[in-house]
Amino acid sequence: MSEFRPILRPVLGTKQAVSSATLRLSPLPEGTIIHVLARPGEEDMVPFLGSVAQTAAHAVRPVSPGQWFIVGEEPMPHKEMKSLFAALEPRASGVDQSHGRVRIRIEGKMASRALSKGTALDLDPSAFPVGQSSVTLIGHIAAHITRVGSEAFEIIVLRGFAESLWDDLARMSLEFS
Template identity: 40%
Template sequence: MPDRPEHRPVLAGNAVLQGPGIRLEPLPEGHLLHVMGAIDDEGLAGHLSAVGLEASTIRSAGYRQWFIAGDDALPSSRIAALSSALQGSAFVSDQSHGRVRIGLSGPQAAELLAKGTAVDLHPSAFSEGRSTVTLFGHITLQLTRIGADSFELTALRSFAEALYEELEALAVSLGAAPEL
């Protein structure tokens, strides 16, 4: 018997739903790092590049807080390298094990999201690259616009299945079906 339980992606068995104007999909669990400190976006981007994480995205998570997200799992040595690079200006907390990312895209994505959150999703109010912490129904999540009609939702791992089920029901109501 192993000392620790084997990691299983929480949404691994969930189907991708696709419809004429909507796509819902579980995203790779990859990495999600919470950075807190006295640094700005440009400085943080420079440090990410210096440690080989330039493919990761930076998302605002509040005053002097960011999430660094990417599709690949990071070895602890890469996280330690970023922590060392930021020493004296910011701290890094690995949240990869505790949060799950979900992709939602298509012309009806904002319509679906409007059924569960009070965020104004019009592109003039919530532009590409913008991120906010909000509720979807009763579940807290970070909502990021990653494209004109594309969003990424990041929720606590323990709420990810419930959130995905709710999003599935809404996507089906908009004409989505499991992708074959």
Template identity: 35%
Template sequence: MTGLHLSRVSPLQNVAVQGRFGSPRGAPGVSFSVRHPMSILTVIARAGQGAATANALKGYTAQWAGPDQYFVLAEGRAEGVLYADVKAALAGIASVSDQSHGRVILRISGPKARNVLAKGTPVDLHPDVFPVGKSALTQMAHVGVHLTRVGEDVFDLSVFRGFSESFWEWITSQAEEFGYQVG
């Protein structure tokens, strides 16, 4: 079939409703957004190719996801383009898997973001221990989460698509005491 174009539909499109929620006092303590659409790849270095893989990923947005493993992310790329680029760049040294339809990335930001996250993870989020750019694999509400600090009070949480709605319900309920904005 010529001209077929698949588009990524967010599983949270009818759940992450824009607006102000929780405590009405003062400015919201946190803001949530769904980073969508995103191109998301899992990269795993082949045996003995960890350094070569890390070096080849320079120039891409790559986040640590385990020993010699990374998530590579891009916004605004056409379907399959990031996968083709990274697969070619890593030919023979790493395996690449497209996770764009299988994962959802939530962004939480604001002065109370750490407080909300601390309700669900044992990861020490103090800026001296968890600086901008650091990632961790953790569990929150019995869901596996790839947590990355991307700014001063800004964190990205990547979860499997099938868990995204229940995770959204859990994390927004944790933010109610601080008030939150969905954008």
């Protein structure tokens, strides 16, 4: 057996939440993120995924045609994940991305103003209502944005880019704090 033991640390664990009256930027717990890829030709996947995953509201998030993220606050035990993957087959396949992607929450009256500095996505509630998700660039980093509340967004980003994106978001939020 190797002497080397990898230690899993939350990548944004050392970051201080940026908080003010109009904006709050906070790292979310590294729970569960499952990337679901449907087989070509499968339709009506969202109700199916909702029933299989048994998760909270806004937990099944579209990524692109035929692809979704299933998001959970708590880490999912291996056994439970295996049975979830089995339940998805043969219509879709699941890939555990819990350690590969990180979630960041940005909320408050100025959240969409701050985000708009980095992305060309139209964040107006009429174009991007609660529950809507989209993959876009924030600066030069590709990220998945979901509106989880009228003034709250969740960002899913690849782990390797998380610190960089956090620093960018913190800088973008400076004028509102």
